[in-house]
Structures are given as C-alpha cells and as structure tokens.
Amino acid sequence: MTNTRNQLCSCGSGLKFKKCCLEHQNKYTVFCDETGNSGSNYLDLNQPFFVIAGWVVPNTILKNTAFLDECASSLGVPGELKSSKLLNRKKARQEFISLFERLNELGCIPVFIYAEKKYCIAAKVIDTLLDPKYNNQLDDWFTYDNVTKKAFIEKVYLFPEELLTSFIHAYKDCDAEKMTQCILKLSDYAYSIGLDTLSTLFKGALSKIESNMASEKAANKRLPNNAMAAINLPVFASLIQMIEPLGRKNKVTLTLIHDECGQFEEAYNDVFERFATADPSERKFVDGNTITFEFQHLKDFSFGNSEQNRWLQAADILAGVLGRLFDRIYHDKLQNDELLELVRPLIPSFFRQDIDLSRSICSISTVNKIYEVIPSS
Incomplete structure (x- = not known):
C-alpha cells in the first residue's frame, strides 16, 4: 500500500502531504465583514439593513488567492478590493459574478445574516x-x-x-x-x-x-x-450561534476572522468568550431554536486587516453585494439584473433546510418581499 503521507501533496506546494494539506483536513476558516454599520443609530433610513457576511473557506486552499489577485488586476485595483468603491462599476459587477462562481467551485460556502433596523x-x-x-x-x-x-x-x-x-x-x-x-x-x-x-x-x-x-x-x-x-452585537452573536452548529453537523473545526472594526472589537471578543468558554448547555426556545454554550467546533476568533488579506476582501464584496441588494429591494429600486446574477451563487445559502447558512432579523413583510425576488433570480 502506498504511503500517501510521505508523497508530494497534490496541491502543488512541493511539500509532503503530511506537512501540507493533511494538517488542514476538516479545518475551515470563516472570513467575514459587515455593511450598513451605523452602531446605535437604528434610525439610519439611508441604510435600512445591517449585514454581516462571510465565506467558509477550506484551510487546504487558504494560500490559493491568485484568482483574487487576478480579479484586482483585471479591475485595475492596485491594492484592496472594496465593494463600496467598485459596485457602481459595470465591469466590477461582472467580475464579481465570476468571482462568486470561482469561490463556489473551490468549495467556499457563503454565510450571512441580515437585520432590518x-x-x-x-x-x-x-x-x-x-x-x-x-x-x-x-x-x-x-x-x-x-x-x-x-x-x-x-x-x-x-x-x-x-x-x-x-x-x-x-x-x-x-x-x-x-x-x-x-x-x-x-x-x-x-x-x-x-x-x-x-x-x-x-x-x-x-x-x-x-x-x-x-x-x-x-x-x-x-x-x-x-x-x-448597538445593533452590531446581537447580530454578531447570531452569526457565531450559526457557525458553531455548522461545525457540529459536519464534524469540522472552524476559525472565525472578522475584518478590523475598532469600535466593536472588544465587545465582539467579549461576546465570543462568553459563549465559547461557558459551561456546556443549550437554552431552548418555544419555536425549537436554541442558544449553544461552550463551543466545541468554533475554536478561535480574531481580527484581520483586509488591506493585507484577500479573503477578507472577498467577504467585503459579499457583504456589499447583499447590502445593496436588500436596500434596493426594500426601496423598490432593483433595476440592475447584474445584482441578481451576483446573488445566484448564493441561493443555496438562502434556502438550505438541513442547516442554517443565513438568517434574517426582519419583519415578515420584508422577508417575503426579499424572497419574492431571490427565487426568480
């Protein structure tokens, strides 16, 4: 029997399998970012939604960011890919369609929560x-x-x-x-x-x-x-309460990296520690939902600099696309078919029945309004 542990890794790194991808099997990193951040200003009608979104990335491909570099090069962006600066450009929207498709091909899973203020x-x-x-x-x-x-x-x-x-x-x-x-x-x-x-x-x-x-x-x-x-804290808590069950169901280890956000970093760390290190228990609600204490699979949480991290830039694009989509649906101004094309690779995250990959913190009328658009895309 061939000992694959000592063979060169198939990823092309030049390292032996045991020193490369074997160490990353069943390990994933979630890179996330936010849009619509208005803190304690719940009444910002110009930004009716707060969105936190990210990509669940297999650790085996963490070094594979060439396709993100190519996206930046194609758009003539010398540094950081920022959705707020690029989504108004037709070429950028077209590039992001290909980017989302490529992320799906690589096994990256979009997760997100959207809250109506x-x-x-x-x-x-x-x-x-x-x-x-x-x-x-x-x-x-x-x-x-x-x-x-x-x-x-x-x-x-x-x-x-x-x-x-x-x-x-x-x-x-x-x-x-x-x-x-x-x-x-x-x-x-x-x-x-x-x-x-x-x-x-x-x-x-x-x-x-x-x-x-x-x-x-x-x-x-x-x-x-x-x-x-602020609205940020309960939405972040909802995110980590979605990621931990994802790890439990798939029996994988997860790390969460959020883009730097100085205003709320201490609060986010506090919330994560309170849930992650608490005595093991589950708090069950009448509708069957639960809050989990003591994380067994979401093991680490930290902040990263998006200027230096292409995966965080991919999360920024995801959050930006979703934020713009929800805003335009909300204001009956969805006239750009490319936004719907951008959402197409995300549809499974809206409709998965076996595990939560997205959550809405919205009125029933708003959710219905969004879902009237999403399936038709």
Whole structure:
C-alpha cells in the first residue's frame, strides 16, 4: 500500500502531504465583514439593513488567492478590493459574478445574516419593556416564548415611526422619565388599535422602570463605545450561534476572522468568550431554536486587516453585494439584473433546510418581499 503521507501533496506546494494539506483536513476558516454599520443609530433610513457576511473557506486552499489577485488586476485595483468603491462599476459587477462562481467551485460556502433596523427597534421595545424581571404582568416563562415575542414585534413594527423614534432615543439615554412617557404613548396607541393585551403589558413595565433603566445603563458601561446599545452585537452573536452548529453537523473545526472594526472589537471578543468558554448547555426556545454554550467546533476568533488579506476582501464584496441588494429591494429600486446574477451563487445559502447558512432579523413583510425576488433570480 502506498504511503500517501510521505508523497508530494497534490496541491502543488512541493511539500509532503503530511506537512501540507493533511494538517488542514476538516479545518475551515470563516472570513467575514459587515455593511450598513451605523452602531446605535437604528434610525439610519439611508441604510435600512445591517449585514454581516462571510465565506467558509477550506484551510487546504487558504494560500490559493491568485484568482483574487487576478480579479484586482483585471479591475485595475492596485491594492484592496472594496465593494463600496467598485459596485457602481459595470465591469466590477461582472467580475464579481465570476468571482462568486470561482469561490463556489473551490468549495467556499457563503454565510450571512441580515437585520432590518426598523424591525430591530421593534424587537428592542419588546425585549426591554416585556422583560419579566422588570414587568409585573409577566412570568419567567415569557423569557423563552419567542413565538409570542415575535408576534408582538410584528405588531410594534407597524407602529408610527415617531413612537419608535421616541423609544430608541429614551433607550439610548437610559432615561427613566423619558421612557415612562414613551411607555404611556406606546400603551395608548396599542389600546387605540385594539391591542388591549399588549397595551396592558406595556404598562406593566412602569412599576420597575427606574431599575430597568439603571440595569441598561450599567450594561452599557461594561463595554466601550456604547456597544451594548448597538445593533452590531446581537447580530454578531447570531452569526457565531450559526457557525458553531455548522461545525457540529459536519464534524469540522472552524476559525472565525472578522475584518478590523475598532469600535466593536472588544465587545465582539467579549461576546465570543462568553459563549465559547461557558459551561456546556443549550437554552431552548418555544419555536425549537436554541442558544449553544461552550463551543466545541468554533475554536478561535480574531481580527484581520483586509488591506493585507484577500479573503477578507472577498467577504467585503459579499457583504456589499447583499447590502445593496436588500436596500434596493426594500426601496423598490432593483433595476440592475447584474445584482441578481451576483446573488445566484448564493441561493443555496438562502434556502438550505438541513442547516442554517443565513438568517434574517426582519419583519415578515420584508422577508417575503426579499424572497419574492431571490427565487426568480
């Protein structure tokens, strides 16, 4: 029997297999980046979505970035490939179609989460005001009843924008007096449109509003740059909660590398450590979803410099394409068929049934609007 361990590796590196690709078998690196980053400014209507996206790359091909160099050369880009600078160019969009196809051929898998900022405000209303710890109308069971929570969020999503605006400003200030006035307005409006139960639940938050806001203020101080109040943190948490099960299902080891983002780096590291190194357990919700504690497959997390890393540039392009697509669908301005061509290689990530490769944190109406376009592409 031939001992393949001592033969030259088939990848062409010139090294023996045991010193090359054998070390990388069943190991993958996820390179990710973001778009639509407005931090705690949930009300940035010019950027209705926050997207975090990346490529799951087999470690056996990490050194194979020649095709990315060729893409940059073809576009006349001497340095970093940046979607924000290139997506307006027709040639760039055409090059990115080929780039995505090549990434698929190499076994790279796109993963992404897209969050609608207005929906996130509605979710923040429910999470903050209908927390059983600070609401005398609710029992602890409600903490895990995300089916009922999501139904309430959909209702609040349709509230007048000025009510959502006043809430998020009061929340960012952690001001008990402002929040009290906001709760009364939310309750009155809910009652006026026949949402009696929700109206009553909102008023239940009044009894402990000072301790609730004090708790939020303390949480905000724990991490710098007001990270606890930003949309970025929960979306990042959702990403790592998607990647760990991916590793478990496929019995592979994963490393996550995020493009440098100074404002939230400490917060991201904190969130990762809290999940990754916690005592092993799973928190199950009513709809069957779970939160996993103690990561067994997502072993490492770090930040990289996209100027020096072509794979992070590929993640930037993926996030940029998705961000632009969702924005144009949202504003009924999708007129560029090349965007749909760019999304074609990503369709399996939208529709995989056996494992999550994408997640939406959006209203039902927005998800339906996006999915009306995606299958037709």
